[in-house]
Amino acid sequence: MVDRNGWGADRPIPAGTSRDPPARFVEQANVFDPAIYDEFEERWPECWERAAALLSWNEEYDTVLEDEDAPFYRWFTGGTLNAAENCIDRHLEAGRKTHTAIRWEGKHGDRRTYTYRDLYVAVNEFAAALRDLGVEADDVVTIYLPMIPELPIAMLACARIGAPHSVVFAGLSADALATRMDAAGSEYLVTCDGYYRRGDAFNQKSKADNAKLALEADVRTVVVDRLGEELPHVLGEDEWDYHDRREEFSGETVDPVARDAEDMLFLMYTSGTTGDPKGVVHSTGGYLAHVAWTTRTVLDVEPADTYWCAADIGWITGHSYIVYGPLALGTTTVMYEGTPDYPDRDRLWEIVDRNAVDVFYTAPTAIRAFMKWGEEYPERHDLSSLRLLGTVGEPISPRPWDWYYTHIGGEECPIVDTWWQTETGAVTISTLPGIGEMKPGAAGPALPGIDVSVVDESGAPVDPGETGYLTLTRPWPGMLRTLYDSDGRFLEEYWMQFSDPGTGEWRYASGDTATVDEDGYVTVLGRVDDVINAAGRRLSTMEIESAITDVDGVAESAVVGRANDRGDTEIYAYVSTEGWSEAGADVREAIGANVESAIGPIAKPHEIVFTPELPKTRSGKIMRRLLEDIANDEELGDTSALRNPEIVGEIRSERSNR
Numbered sequence: 001m002v003d004r005n006g007w008g009a010d011r012p013i014p015a016g017t018s019r020d021p022p023a024r025f026v027e028q029a030n031v032f033d034p035a036i037y038d039e040f041e042e043r044w045p046e047c048w049e050r051a052a053a054l055l056s057w058n059e060e061y062d063t064v065l066e067d068e069d070a071p072f073y074r075w076f077t078g079g080t081l082n083a084a085e086n087c088i089d090r091h092l093e094a095g096r097k098t099h100t101a102i103r104w105e106g107k108h109g110d111r112r113t114y115t116y117r118d119l120y121v122a123v124n125e126f127a128a129a130l131r132d133l134g135v136e137a138d139d140v141v142t143i144y145l146p147m148i149p150e151l152p153i154a155m156l157a158c159a160r161i162g163a164p165h166s167v168v169f170a171g172l173s174a175d176a177l178a179t180r181m182d183a184a185g186s187e188y189l190v191t192c193d194g195y196y197r198r199g200d201a202f203n204q205k206s207k208a209d210n211a212k213l214a215l216e217a218d219v220r221t222v223v224v225d226r227l228g229e230e231l232p233h234v235l236g237e238d239e240w241d242y243h244d245r246r247e248e249f250s251g252e253t254v255d256p257v258a259r260d261a262e263d264m265l266f267l268m269y270t271s272g273t274t275g276d277p278k279g280v281v282h283s284t285g286g287y288l289a290h291v292a293w294t295t296r297t298v299l300d301v302e303p304a305d306t307y308w309c310a311a312d313i314g315w316i317t318g319h320s321y322i323v324y325g326p327l328a329l330g331t332t333t334v335m336y337e338g339t340p341d342y343p344d345r346d347r348l349w350e351i352v353d354r355n356a357v358d359v360f361y362t363a364p365t366a367i368r369a370f371m372k373w374g375e376e377y378p379e380r381h382d383l384s385s386l387r388l389l390g391t392v393g394e395p396i397s398p399r400p401w402d403w404y405y406t407h408i409g410g411e412e413c414p415i416v417d418t419w420w421q422t423e424t425g426a427v428t429i430s431t432l433p434g435i436g437e438m439k440p441g442a443a444g445p446a447l448p449g450i451d452v453s454v455v456d457e458s459g460a461p462v463d464p465g466e467t468g469y470l471t472l473t474r475p476w477p478g479m480l481r482t483l484y485d486s487d488g489r490f491l492e493e494y495w496m497q498f499s500d501p502g503t504g505e506w507r508y509a510s511g512d513t514a515t516v517d518e519d520g521y522v523t524v525l526g527r528v529d530d531v532i533n534a535a536g537r538r539l540s541t542m543e544i545e546s547a548i549t550d551v552d553g554v555a556e557s558a559v560v561g562r563a564n565d566r567g568d569t570e571i572y573a574y575v576s577t578e579g580w581s582e583a584g585a586d587v588r589e590a591i592g593a594n595v596e597s598a599i600g601p602i603a604k605p606h607e608i609v610f611t612p613e614l615p616k617t618r619s620g621k622i623m624r625r626l627l628e629d630i631a632n633d634e635e636l637g638d639t640s641a642l643r644n645p646e647i648v649g650e651i652r653s654e655r656s657n658r
């Protein structure tokens with residue numbers, strides 16, 4: 001069993017003190033009756049109608065789940081709906097025009113508020129503008145924007161006209177953008193002139209321009225002017241200004257296009273085992289039902305709430321829990337452009353205080369940073385508006401869990417530790433906050449209607465406490481439908497390992513290892529595939545390695561995760577060069593620059609260790625596990641299987657010289 005997260009099977013998270021949900025919370029919880037687990041079990045898959053009932057359908061669906069063509073499952077078939085209409089129009093009709101939809105907190109203290117009516121106007125105008133550019137239903141529109149309101153506006157405008165969006169995280173490089181646009185055959189791009197990063201104006205358009213140079217297709221582009229005078233830009237051929245376009249279509253409305261429940265709502269690229277990013281396809285009906293349902297049941301959100309998920313919309317967390325989930329429920333969603341420590345380390349708590357945020361959702365890496373900074377920062381503010389806290393993205397160990405519970409939640413807020421993935425679309429493992437006991441370190445049991453099994457290599461369930469592969473044994477509405485243009489890879493990556501197509505028994509392989517306890521609580525240990533989860537970002541070791549080996553003079557490389565003192569995973573690269581003795585500062589620099597240009601700054605190695613050779617098995621396979629143990633100062637296991645065992649000592653002395 002291989003694991004690359006620093007939370008290996010050899011280093012399990014020590015158990016924390018379990019807690020029951022605080023009584024004050026339970027009294028008002030959206031879900032408080034434990035019978036929900038049995039009800040879902042008895043009426044599966046019809047139980048999922050409760051999720052579908054949170055949406056407005058143009059055409060009622062005929063069938064909850066069609067599994068004839070498993071694992072190409074189809075949910076709510078025959079139904080039609082529009083996601084933008086569900087996230088906006090129906091709330092206007094419900095008399096909530098002046099309710100705040102998006103509360104935007106800008107980097108330099110600037111703020112914007114969009115009521116549902118404002119959002120309606122903006123989305124309609126931009127939908128009209130996109131149509132005018134030629135965008136039709138099923139055309140993939142790529143969106144390459146930072147955390148500004150135009151990002152959700154563009155997503156919803158696409159949804160309104162039935163054009164799937166593919167949002168590319170703004171921090172990714174020109175190459176990464178080009179690869180994704182090319183893979184999706186996308187001929188439309190929405191981007192901006194630039195944005196602020198750590199106080200500096202950062203040029204986004206030049207990255208977009210470079211990406212377009214690498215593409216064969218003509219790309220029609222809309223540019224949002226974020227920085228004005230601070231970063232003047234010129235529009236080229238086939239480029240339009242966002243604000244001009246809005247003005248041109250001022251007051252215009254566009255009828256929402258009724259989409260089949262199974263039509264693609266969006267595409268999101270994520271890292272997999274090989275270098276090519278995977279285009280995860282999400283549906284309209286099942287996805288929206290699942291995110292709305294979990295926003296309500298797991299995050300306990302209600303329309304009157306001010307809810308804040310402090311993630312970036314450029315990843316799945318933001319899609320599901322900044323945009324689609326909260327807006328489908330008609331709540332107020334907070335969107336934050338900046339970083340947690342600017343202008344000071346109390347920035348997030350100042351925003352919670354001023355907006356009276358009810359529900360707050362963030363990642364363990366952020367919580368570990370807050371803990372390190374100290375409780376004086378949250379103590380400066382009144383956080384008593386908070387009712388529930390959430391975490392997502394990686395395991396949270398008991399110490400940061402307790403800190404979050406005590407210093408942010410004031411011991412009055414339950415914490416939901418939500419396990420899910422880009423592929424699952426929405427939360428699949430978590431306690432229900434008004435029901436389940438919280439066990440710090442363990443995410444919780446499978447949600448009602450979800451079935452989890454931790455299995456060995458042969459697919460047999462392991463005993464409680466034993467490490468195994470985390471699988472899902474039944475389909476769920478928010479699940480990915482396929483990989484874009486690659487049904488074969490979809491089957492290969494997620495289904496073939498543990499399924500038995502002969503008997504029709506399909507099991508989804510999550511790529512994580514885990515243990516499960518007697519109560520069904522799952523503790524996630526880490527990834528089995530060549531994926532590093534660094535500060536909640538999913539990166540492919542192969543993608544990074546191929547950027548490293550592209551550098552002149554580099555022979556081979558192996559990338560592993562290393563847990564730093566704080567518990568964050570850092571990227572650690574071992575590199576062998578041609579003409580080993582010459583490896584110097586210039587190669588080191590070139591490696592950093594190449595990774596940044598191939599993927600983005602988030603993938604740059606924290607450390608590079610040069611070595612004459614990489615340790616290999618007799619069959620020539622790089623021993624990554626060993627390299628990972630070296631990086632993490634772990635005791636090394638048996639190295640006798642190595643073809644070149646002497647290299648281990650050399651790597652170690654090279655490391656200690658650094």
Ligand code: WT7
Pocket residue numbers: 270316317391392393394395396417418419420421422423443510511512524526527533536537538
């Ligand atoms: C991987 C998915 C969808 C959330 C953002 C990341 C890890 C996610 C937890 C959790 C332990 C977690 C897993 C998973 N992960 N949530 N609560 N506890 N690990 O989405 O980029 O697709 O990454 O994040 O390893 O497979 P993603």
